[in-house]
Amino acid sequence: MKPAPFDYHAPESVAESVALLDEHGDDAKPLAGGQSLVPMLAMRLTRFEHIVDLNRVDELFGVAVGNGGVRIGAMTRQAVVETDAAVAERVPLLHLASPHIGHFQIRNRGTIGGSVAHADPASEYPAVMLALDGVAEIASASGTREASAAEFFESTFMTAVAPNELLVALRFPSWERPAGFAFDEIARRSGDFALAGAAVGIGTDGQGRINRAAVGMLGVGPTPRRAASVEAALMGLAAADADAAEIGRLAADDMDPVGDVHASAEYRRRAGSTLVGRVLADALAQLRKEAGDG
Amino acid sequence: MADQKSLSMTVNGRTRRGRGEPRLTLADFLREQALCTGVHVGCEHGVCGSCTVLMDGEAVRSCLLFAVQADGADITTVEGLAPDPETLHPVQEAFRDCHGLQCGFCTPGFILSVAAFLEANPDPTDDEIRHGIAGNLCRCTGYQGIVAATRQAAAAMRAGE
Ligand SMILES: Cc1cc2nc3c(=O)[nH]c(=O)nc-3n(C[C@H](O)[C@H](O)[C@H](O)COP(=O)(O)OP(=O)(O)OC[C@H]3O[C@@H](n4cnc5c(N)ncnc54)[C@H](O)[C@@H]3O)c2cc1C
Ligand code: FES
């Protein structure tokens, strides 16, 4: 259980990091929190000649508010995302999803950029990014570009970030209020990867009609999924009339679950769509509370 | 073969220097070069928590860090938790009192995790305690004694402040 030998690089800027990735191509791999990459190296599921450690690149850390949303540097630790006041206020789904990631010791090292770049379909942040139409800022030696969440997650463990590119930051829009947000998942044990999970955001106009609905799902396909049928059914409804359990069941159509040793495809589909209904009910309750307070 | 790197970090209050390939994990550095064999290595891939140490005050898996990454850091292992050789840390005291251990393999990881957990959450509910210890596995105790120990340590640490 020891990684194969590698050359270690500890750049201190994005420019230096992308220069290293450009020089070494497929032989190089960025190291963020190491909570997924190091186990894979230790089990020799993968090996790289060059490891480019991002932990000393200060410009990749931190949360900034602006342009109608929040920009989070790729190296921002999951524990910081979990406790940051601006994130909790402006992008509540990230705050609500964070405690479901592994254990606190994992979140002390694991990063939001690593979670998204790793693109495990059972992972929490990718589903939130997809639900909220987050944007990825990506750098390479030849410049910077952006990718929407919809184009970012290509397939299981595969993203729009090429081997010579670096994920620099993620941007999430903040929603107008009142709005309701909820996150939950089903897992065998606390901290395990989810068998199925859902992230829901609901917004209304002045008359209490739903004019914004975002439903992200994890664990129910080769990539994170959006429950487009659920979102469509919610739009225009009076929030007070929405039958969450009934509408949640529509999510089964938006899934493409893969059966594995943890749960069959059919179990994921049934449990997942029941879960979407429950999380939707929580989000609607949250919305009522906020509308009442406001 | 990758180059050997020279390493220097503070371990339990003392500067420790050593050398190793970049792939040397922090856990192996602490055990083999700093001689802190209280750092137990179980799974070597982040699942069991037995290798937990404090790095700059935060509980982390030392099997998922390379020693080069900890260059310059301040590390606490179970050997460095007690204030002096005659006194146990309240968490250690509580594990002894409440039968929080049997074989002891998982114990250093639990002790450091619980110490960090109680630092952040001094008055946890039983449910919060169970979530707090979920990142550490124990094959012997059935966890009841560990939950009881965490409860006792929380009370002792609150009283001590
Ligand atoms: C016991 C345990 C339980 C866990 N449970 C969960 C869980 O329930 N949910 C969950 O989501 N995760 C879980 N994880 C994984 C954890 O959240 C990881 O932290 C995360 O998946 C990867 O983030 P990282 O910062 O550790 O990245 P690393 O492991 O360092 O990197 C992961 C991958 O992303 C790439 N990468 C990282 N940063 C960048 C970047 N800026 N640009 C380009 N590529 C980059 C790396 O090259 C690598 O391929 C668990 C891990 C453990 C050990
Ligand atoms: S040895 Fe590090 S978590 Fe198991």
Ligand code: FES
């Ligand atoms: S006491 Fe034996 S593994 Fe926990």
